[in-house]
Amino acid sequence: MKKLITALFCSAVSLSAVAGGNATAGKAVADKYSCFACHGKDYNTPIDSSYPKLAGQHKDYLAHALTAYKRGDGANGRNNAIMTGQVKPLSNQDIQDLAAYFHSLPGTLATHR
């Protein structure tokens, strides 16, 4: 438990240590790696209903998710056969930029109150 809390704390610090992303740079990265091929051309209409919508999602959440795929089986990581390969070439700056870009897009994700 202590280890887990330390890991969570460290990842929060390392995420906030990176400067905020740039949406224009993020669009270039998304185009380069064809993220739309699965998540949909507007990132709001994924090709399969089990694939997540990214448009309008919170920036921090997106950056956190992408970083978790990079960690893989490690503490606070995500292991997914598809996304593990997708995030491999991404730098931390790419991740911040992608998060800023997807966040800036109009989407249908809603917070229910």
Ligand code: HEC
């Ligand atoms: C081959 C299809 C495919 C491609 C290409 C792809 N993704 Fe994904 N993506 C998925 C699937 C499937 C999931 C859900 C995985 C899971 O269950 O953890 C996912 C999940 C995600 C998530 C987590 C969303 C959430 O709500 O937790 C993010 C962020 C993401 N992808 C970003 C990207 C980015 C950025 C790229 C391009 C570099 C990309 N994806 C390319 C299929 C793809």
